[in-house]
Structure formats: structure tokens, C-alpha cells
Amino acid sequence: MISGVIFDAFGTVVKIGKRTNPYRELLKHGRRQGMSFDPAALHIAMTMNLSFLELASYLSIALSPSKHDKLIQALEVELSSITPFADALVAIQQLKEAGLKVGICSNLASPYVPVVRQFFPDMDGYAFSCELGVMKPNPAIYQTICNQMNIEPGCYFGNGAGRVLMIGDSKRCDRDGPRLVGIMGCHLDRADSGPVNNLLQFVELVLD
Known part of the structure; x- marks a missing residue:
């Protein structure tokens, strides 16, 4: 039974109707700042109850105002397309x-x-x-x-x-x-x- x-x-x-891949873009931005991310970064994103910006702060990724707005918009677009x-x-x-x-x-x-x-x-x-x-x-x-x-x-x-x-x-x-x-x-x-x-x-x- x-x-x-x-x-x-x-x-x-x-x-997801429109993929913008905000998490991938966030990690790419971190790499451009000289950070080296292994699969542990993805594991952190998936296993810690953090908002998108809290994750950026936790990983010590610095965001300029324009980059901040661009990534938040990308996240909102992806979420609204689900x-x-x-x-x-x-x-x-x-x-x-x-x-x-x-x-x-x-x-x-x-x-x-x-x-x-x-x-x-x-x-x-x-x-x-x-x-x-x-x-x-x-x-x-x-x-x-x-x-x-x-x-x-x-x-x-x-x-x-x-x-x-x-x-x-x-x-x-x-x-x-x-x-x-x-x-x-x-x-x-x-x-x-x-x-x-x-x-x-x-x-x-x-x-x-």
C-alpha cells in the first residue's frame, strides 16, 4: 500500500521561464575580486538560510551600488518567471x-x-x-x-x-x-x- x-x-x-542565474553571476563577480570559490560556496548557498545579499556578505563579496542593483534585478526577474x-x-x-x-x-x-x-x-x-x-x-x-x-x-x-x-x-x-x-x-x-x-x-x- x-x-x-x-x-x-x-x-x-x-x-524557471527566464534564467538569469543570479547566484552564478554573484560567484563570478567574487572571482573577479580575486576570490577562489570551490563547490563549498554553492553548498553554503543551498544549506544556509541566507538572503541573496546576506550570502554576498557572508562570502565577503563586495558589491558596488550598480552591481548590487543589477544582481537584485536579475534575481527578481528569475523569481517572477517561475x-x-x-x-x-x-x-x-x-x-x-x-x-x-x-x-x-x-x-x-x-x-x-x-x-x-x-x-x-x-x-x-x-x-x-x-x-x-x-x-x-x-x-x-x-x-x-x-x-x-x-x-x-x-x-x-x-x-x-x-x-x-x-x-x-x-x-x-x-x-x-x-x-x-x-x-x-x-x-x-x-x-x-x-x-x-x-x-x-x-x-x-x-x-x-
């Missing part, structure tokens, strides 16, 4: 009507969280890396979303625990990572080259 379904956010239930996938709205509603619990688990920087919550305000759980301090595929983030949803993941071949599924566009984070804690992970390939191409197809498989 399936107890709940967990969704990734970007590329799965929401999409929209939900139509199939996500329908799929989540169908799962709710079938009595399943639903949640969203994603690696996100802080400014993107309110946008996701706005489009999907009535989920049974939310696990965002910037709020929890850990990123997928760390098993702790999957266990946290299950705790919030009050469901117990177990071996998806059946061991008496509820069967929990997760779907997202990352094989590493949404298919393979969840399986470490007994969640059946599924890869969503919207390019039509994989077995699951959209969320309505996925829901059909779940409810069958």
Missing part, C-alpha cells in the same frame, strides 16, 4: 483526492522557497536544503520529509512499512538517493527519452 509521494521542485513541479507545471497541479490534486500524502523535497537557495510554497501551499511536508542544512542525496533530508508527512519509509518490496515514492529530474538525488532510506525513487525525464515523461503518467502508475 502506498502511503505518500514526494516531489522534487525545479524541473518537476515548477520551472511557474508551476500544469501536470504537477493536476497530479498532486489527484493524489490528494486518492487519500495519499504529498510533499516537496528540494535543494533550494532561500529566496526560491516562498515561490514554491506559494504555488503548492497545502502539502503534507516540505524539506528544503536551505532550511535543514543538508542537501540531497543526504539521507537525512529524505527522512525529514517523511517525518513531516508522518509516514514511515520501508523497503519498497514490502516489509510492513508504508510504501513511499519520490519523483524528480535528477537520477542521483531523486531516483537513487531516496532508495537509501527505503523510498522508491523515480526519474522524471520530460525530454521523452525515459520511461516516465510527465507527472500524469506517473500518477497513473502510482494509483494503479
